[in-house]
Amino acid sequence: MKIRSLFYTLGQGFRNLFKNGWYSLASIATIGACLFLFCIFYSVVGNLRYILNNVEKGVSVQVFFNYDVSEERVQEIGKEIRNRVEVSKVIYHSDEEIWETFGPVWAGEDYDEVYMENPLVGEHNFEVYLNDVSLQSSLVTWLESMNEVRKVNYSEITANTLSGVNLIIAYISIGIIVILLAVSIFLINNTVRVGISVRTEEINIMKYVGATDFFVRAPFVLEGMIIGALGAALPLALTYNLYDYVLGYISGRFSVLAELLTFLPLDSVFSVLMPVCLIVGIGIGFLGSFITVHKHLRV
Amino acid sequence: MSRKQLLAQKRQEFIEERGIICMNNVSMNYPEAGAPAIDDITLRIDPGEFVFIVGDSGSGKSTMIRLLLRELLPTSGDVCVMGYNTRKLRHSQIPAFRRNIGVVFQDFRLLKDRNVYENVAFAQRIIEVPSREMRRNVPSILAMVGLAGKYRSNVKKLSGGEQQRVALARALVNKPEILLADEPTGNLDPNNAWEIMDLLEEINEQGTTVVVVTHNPEIVNAMKKRVVTMKRGLIVNDEEEGTYVNED
Numbered sequence: 001m002k003i004r005s006l007f008y009t010l011g012q013g014f015r016n017l018f019k020n021g022w023y024s025l026a027s028i029a030t031i032g033a034c035l036f037l038f039c040i041f042y043s044v045v046g047n048l049r050y051i052l053n054n055v056e057k058g059v060s061v062q063v064f065f066n067y068d069v070s071e072e073r074v075q076e077i078g079k080e081i082r083n084r085v086e087v088s089k090v091i092y093h094s095d096e097e098i099w100e101t102f103g104p105v106w107a108g109e110d111y112d113e114v115y116m117e118n119p120l121v122g123e124h125n126f127e128v129y130l131n132d133v134s135l136q137s138s139l140v141t142w143l144e145s146m147n148e149v150r151k152v153n154y155s156e157i158t159a160n161t162l163s164g165v166n167l168i169i170a171y172i173s174i175g176i177i178v179i180l181l182a183v184s185i186f187l188i189n190n191t192v193r194v195g196i197s198v199r200t201e202e203i204n205i206m207k208y209v210g211a212t213d214f215f216v217r218a219p220f221v222l223e224g225m226i227i228g229a230l231g232a233a234l235p236l237a238l239t240y241n242l243y244d245y246v247l248g249y250i251s252g253r254f255s256v257l258a259e260l261l262t263f264l265p266l267d268s269v270f271s272v273l274m275p276v277c278l279i280v281g282i283g284i285g286f287l288g289s290f291i292t293v294h295k296h297l298r299v
Numbered sequence: 300m301s302r303k304q305l306l307a308q309k310r311q312e313f314i315e316e317r318g319i320i321c322m323n324n325v326s327m328n329y330p331e332a333g334a335p336a337i338d339d340i341t342l343r344i345d346p347g348e349f350v351f352i353v354g355d356s357g358s359g360k361s362t363m364i365r366l367l368l369r370e371l372l373p374t375s376g377d378v379c380v381m382g383y384n385t386r387k388l389r390h391s392q393i394p395a396f397r398r399n400i401g402v403v404f405q406d407f408r409l410l411k412d413r414n415v416y417e418n419v420a421f422a423q424r425i426i427e428v429p430s431r432e433m434r435r436n437v438p439s440i441l442a443m444v445g446l447a448g449k450y451r452s453n454v455k456k457l458s459g460g461e462q463q464r465v466a467l468a469r470a471l472v473n474k475p476e477i478l479l480a481d482e483p484t485g486n487l488d489p490n491n492a493w494e495i496m497d498l499l500e501e502i503n504e505q506g507t508t509v510v511v512v513t514h515n516p517e518i519v520n521a522m523k524k525r526v527v528t529m530k531r532g533l534i535v536n537d538e539e540e541g542t543y544v545n546e547d
Contacts, residue, residue, distance in 0.1 A: 002427050019412055205408045208368065209469065210398035211425045212391075298390075299370055 013222030031231025228285025401470030460491030
């Protein structure tokens, strides 16, 4: 195909957009509505999971050692714990540090004078944080199997509840996202199909005059892709502003809530939403028009 | 001699031997219909001929046009147009094949969102004629069909006769070897119908093979051309300077 023919067919694609203004608007609105729902749902679920993950990160396991275990051995065990895949962070609390923290609580400000010696010798421990709270039981089992370990403090209920809720949210969100995307694909494809079907006669005329498949198809495909891109850009812009506004509103009006909960930053939400929406919008616009026109090319 | 020249020569020899259009024992059955639309017909049309295909509704005239355009493939037999056996044409070869056939329909089939010039130029764009050449060819063909002053008009605002002239201009602008006209006067009043027929005759005199499907006895009988009469899918009469005998 010559360059001028390529430009002509591309020009026709843009022209069709305006020529079939109502159809274009309806298609953009359909794609936009579907993807907007997807954006909103993703933002909500994404934040819910983010908040849960943050709560999970706060769940720790405390490891205490037998009184006769040497400091060197305790530090060696600390290294082993740090090397575990399920562990994200390990904090060592020495006897002195513990006494400095709890001494004033037990004996008042002059705790050093009341107790000539640290009564908490041997209570040094590791505070272990996990990458994934569902892996807590395997870590605890491993810790408890060590001869040097006297006691492991952990909350099984918290870990199980958190990982359970997380799993449920993950399943539900995957399910809803798949359904939303499927509905979007169906609606968008239908809109594109209806739009092209009413122009069957135009396609037939082109074919009778001797137009190649590419010549007939290119304007429709370009039109579908532009509609898809606009249909994706609008909900993205809307979600961007809405998300920004809601975050600002929560931190302004509900400062207590904002201190307790941290929300996903805008960039991180849009690093997923933008490519997904554009791929879905443009991809469906392309595929929908390509496949639908193909059916009418057998003239 | 290049391969292209050799093929052109072979094609020319084939046309001289078997005609620009040849149908050999062609039958066409639509799956949903009981009786065949075309039943074992054999027909030869030579280059430069003007042929009327006549017959009542359902006689198989339009099916014949669709077979010649390679819109349909025959159930059996061979359809050869300009030396091409339509059965052997690949899907990708059909556009180039159709560019040598001009086609005009009863309902004009114009691109309604474009003006007269754009409708005619469309046929030229498809074969990638340079713009400068296009600007020469389109007004020239529009002048030939009597629409020189209307090239900017919206086709929807033209009369039936004018719309058919636009369709004719579009069919002719690429200088096809064959012009197929399926009921070209079906939607026109007698005056416009005659004007279109005069144009078709003029085009034929310039060397284009013209095949007109019609059931207008006045036109057929007045023009004294070859008449192929069809009935229930069969050719029942084929006569030089024939007439349209309506048996009903």
